[in-house]
Amino acid sequence: MGKHIVVVDDDVDAVNVVKLRLESSGYQVTTTMGEQALSDLRKCKPDLILLDVMMPGLDGFAVIRELKRDPDLTKVPVIVFSGKPKEIMAELFGPEGIAGYISKPYQPQELLDQVKKALGS
Template sequence: MGKRIMIIDDEMDVVETVRLRLESNGYETSSSMGERAVPDTVAYEPDLILLDIIMPGMDGFAVIHELKRNSITSKIPVIIFSGKPKAAMIELFGPEGVAGYVSKPYEPKELIEQIQKVLGS
């Protein structure tokens, strides 16, 4: 059974593209967005979270804050997956213990390498 990855993003075309890429590399996936992101993540119990920042309703900043406060999800590594510049994301999220950053539009190889680095696979 492959490692489980939760994709939290409001752009369904991005979610589907990433899902296909990850599943073709042996990962299991689920997706969510906004207010459902935290309860869906708790229920799915992923090994890794790919998190977009700019989403309507509950944005990525609020999602990561809630994930880090929840005892079930606080230790799950998070890769920020955003159109924002990587340097800006590092500055904003460094103290939150984010495991990595991938900028959109993304290079498929970079995404898989970042995931493998974080998961140790």
């Protein structure tokens, strides 16, 4: 079985597209959203997290802050999805240890390239 990736996003259609692309490339994918995300992440301890920044309730910034406080999840690489340009996201997240940024809309190959890079494969 491939590496385990958790996709955290409140857009069900977008999640389904990402899930399909990643699964067809051999990855095991779990999806979650909002407040449930932290609980799900702690249960499954993924190899990589794909995280939407702008979600109602618990947004991507809050999720990352919590991940960095959790000794079991602090080392898990995070790729951030956003409608904002990569340069702005890099500025906003600064030294938070983000493995990558994907601006929406994105090209399917960009997603796969970022995932491979973050997983070191």
